Amino acid sequence: DTAVSQTPKYLVTQMGNDKSIKCEQNLGHDTMYWYKQDSKKFLKIMFSYNNKELIINETVPNRFSPKSPDKAHLNLHINSLELGDSAVYFCASSLRSGAQETQYFGPGTRLLVL
């Protein structure tokens, strides 16, 4: 059984388009995250939601808007895509928020903006 799943796995799109990436976890966790891994493999946290409420919002452009319809889902919508948005986006979840919790990661969504 897949614990944290993301769709799509690959996404190729033109600059200026709007796209969404979906994430679902079946672990019963309260907290979900979005991370961005750039071409240099540097991984950075973008957002964190706990029980559908935003708790971490790093300095991410307003074009990125996370949406959590319920505890098991955290989707990422990106408006007006730019070349620099090309990266691998990872979703993760943990039982609760906080540094003491182990995070479980999804397989990643590889976004290429042309």
Added chain:
Amino acid sequence: KQEVTQIPAALSVPEGENLVLNCSFTDSAIYNLQWFRQDPGKGLTSLLLIQSSQREQTSGRLNASLDKSSGRSTLYIAASQPGDSATYLCAPWRRDDKIIFGKGTRLHILP
């Protein structure tokens, strides 16, 4: 601002050898530190989580140590196997619950 450095960036060793991966961080006021493994094209797998009150954690052939005062952590892998080939990421947690990742060490175990 927390900066995380992992040395070496890449490492190739013959199967069966013991090895050490190093991680250093600039802000010692961390809450805890987590080591992850990333296989090519895959997500991250958590290996070990060391609480700030602990100095080390062990899981199977893996042992991670944490020295907050010097801003260092090491991941020791005993009796390496080809299946250990992956990128290993060190990630200290800040006290505001944000996690910062190093760029990782790409490990290749030669059969």
